[in-house]
Amino acid sequence: MAFSGMMAGMDEDARIARWTAGWPAVPGVLRGPGDDCALAAGPPRGCVAVLKTDSVLEGVHFTRRDPAAWVGRKALARAMSDFAATGARPVAVLAACLLPSGGKSGAYMDRAMAGMAAAARRWGIGLAGGETTRAPVLGLTASLYGWVERKTAVARSGARAGDVLCVTGQLGGSRAGHHLRFEPRLAEGQWLARGGWVRAMMDLSDGLGKDLPRLARASGLSFLIDPEKLPRRRGVDAVRAVNEGEDYELLFAVAPERIEALRRNWPFRTPWTDFGVLLPRRLKPETGGIPFRGYDHFA
């Protein structure tokens, strides 16, 4: 697949050379940029393919004041966070770039793509290909391909009434910088999935107030949370912790009889906290007085 698309100008080849440089050689990528399609190895025995697309757009997910390298990293990290919630292993990414003409957009996108490549080196993700389109707004869509063991792939829908609600890390404060610098909880999500620790899991991208109702609804359940127990960043109150969004932490449901074993066996430095419980659907959601933006969708 070429970084081709609808680009004018003679500098296209030079741009493609810059954007495809610095990516790691990944065995799963059988044919990277340069042809109409990319080829990737199929999932190993017992695994299935995993797909996710995610965008970052100027004015929505970043501004030009944000360092470009972090914006490129974020485009990849957002999709990584979804892979984490599935317990999946990312292999290769397609990058679709929206590029305004003129100004400093080209230089900004160069730095963004270099930032994505640097993050991909660290995470061992190959470049499958990409595309560039002239646009009135700068943006990056990352489409991630990978694998997961079919038996251990986690969904939002497996929770049962009585399961304990847990979340990694701390909530809130994303606009202060976390929305760019968050670490996708890939190892944590894979470990939780493979060990069969969780019955349902998702990543928090729109905020607990919107995402917890989604998980509960997918599982056909209601929920109760204790706002006092919500892990919050310094200076963040419970309302913001629930509703600010872009936490990119893992929200997961654990069978109550396994919660102590999970606590004993957890091998990561990343903390996690239990803060509530899933309830039968007939009960009203109980948020301890904290407004949940997603509440109306849930009713």
Added chain:
Amino acid sequence: MAFSGMMAGMDEDARIARWTAGWPAVPGVLRGPGDDCALAAGPPRGCVAVLKTDSVLEGVHFTRRDPAAWVGRKALARAMSDFAATGARPVAVLAACLLPSGGKSGAYMDRAMAGMAAAARRWGIGLAGGETTRAPVLGLTASLYGWVERKTAVARSGARAGDVLCVTGQLGGSRAGHHLRFEPRLAEGQWLARGGWVRAMMDLSDGLGKDLPRLARASGLSFLIDPEKLPRRRGVDAVRAVNEGEDYELLFAVAPERIEALRRNWPFRTPWTDFGVLLPRRLKPETGGIPFRGYDHFA
């Protein structure tokens, strides 16, 4: 994977319900929209995974005067055309939507997504998932996943000096409507690949004037074309046939000793035409006086 993203408003669930309706049930899609990631079956024995991302953007690839259903179809068909050039079989698509707030954008996108679903039904492609982002411009990025036999996957780079240059269909006239209504040459591309008829292939998205040099360069070759033999739509001169772009026809290279057998065995109604030959790299490209400038949306 949810159609989630950064959408405000109470009608999000209703929109997701509309956009995910009407898609065919495809056995390869193991888990469609509704979770953080989609799951798809891995490629069958002897096959590898195929990936392609492609965007259509308002003001670049369509205007609001174009029927929305055709715009949605085009977003999918562009990626299908790349699959055709690889000889690959599409299985599932992720749709990333850019949606302006207010006005008639929501209704337009509803019709575009319905058009994509209708095309997907015809082509047997499942919906893996998607995402929606508020944006200043309306757009659709389709990321296509599928399979190809590893041995028969075609690239741009396999041509040899002396190979005959061929193209399906007719060139030019895309702005008169073909850019929306083109038929991806999927069956033709798969047949050419599986039969080992072609040494190199690509789809013509930016016009022969830009794409033929890419194929030649990828194969380390030069080329010669006979402008008289170029298949053109009625009323299209050779300069436009070469440079208008958005033909979405297959450009392919055939060993000279196989060209007559190909002519005898070709089982499709779609015509193809030989119009040139690949030359050793040391020779200058010879275009018969036709300027090769490719496609430039911004000229």
